[in-house]
Amino acid sequence: MTHLAGLLTGEIAAKGPVSVGRYMELALGHPDFGYYQSADPFGASGDFITAPEISQIFGELIGIWCAVVWRGMRSPERVNLVELGPGRGTLMADALRAAAMEPEFRAAIHLHLVETGKGLRHRQKETIAKAHPDVTPQWHCGIESLPEGPTIFIANEFFDALPMRQFQKTSEGWREKLIGVADNGGFRFVLSPPLTTPPPVGEELWDAEAEAVAEVSPASLNIARAIGEKVATQGGAALIIDYGHDSPGFGDTLQAVKSHGFTDPLADPGEADLTAHVDFAAIGSAAGLGGGAVFGPLAQGIFLNRLGIETRTAALVESATAGQAEEIQGAVARLTNADQMGTLFKALAVMPGGGATPPGF
């Protein structure tokens, strides 16, 4: 049994079955045994690979996106560049390199990284110090401690890692899906007693067929709302990229990934990555409630094409060997093709109300 499985079993014995959200919160975020405390889950030797680890072009295009948006903000002398969940720091290192094409923007940046994992913070520090010794990032555990002022937010595969709750429609009405302990000592899903009020999911989902599962991530909604509020009142922009659906829907999207394969989400808490599909409609409405103007979601493939991924690829290929060229083109295909990451992954932008349309949207 993992340390975390022991802790969870204790909590369930004391208080009864826990929500899927509580399970995710502990399995991913426990300060000692959570999955994201483990040194490095990314890359070919880890559990999964993300867009910035597939191609440097991903972070570079985002860096240019930020520079254009900054110009649109009338080039403030000082701007907070905030990345939520920066992983290994690869996206930011690539983005800062591309941002150097706009030296005034590069000089205006105050970098803030929101990261809870201790090992990953260390990794981010190394990556950024090596590529950009003049930049001194500040780390935060959440967005509450970010400084005032115009702020550009970047979040790639951050929201999918935030805890969400699941509700299931049964013949006796809605119940919450919870996690309890099975006879063999492992974990299993159980249902709460029927709810006496509607589940806290979008109203359009209340009238579901029996057995339908609806999901809601209160943590995601709170962060999206706060981003909308900050961008609307202090100026700036947000670019959120993740995999998920653009309209609210039913379905159990909880998944666990370990060593590049799917595994049982309840098998080894703390040792596999747990994610859920992002509900872009819900995130967009929350950002809108905060006062932001929302653009997208737009398929990642379309977004990257509009930002000029083909031109950048051609430039890299020109100075590459035949083998490298094949690798570069393969990576770009992976990011943009509809049957790979091009459609399932989506981009959403949040801007101040009444402002210009951000690049790509």
Ligand code: SAH
């Ligand atoms: N953006 C990176 C990493 C994605 S994985 C990339 O594209 O490669 C998710 C990231 O979010 C990790 O860095 C993880 O440690 C961080 N994270 C997860 N939950 C978090 C939370 N509640 N607060 C802050 N960071 C979190």
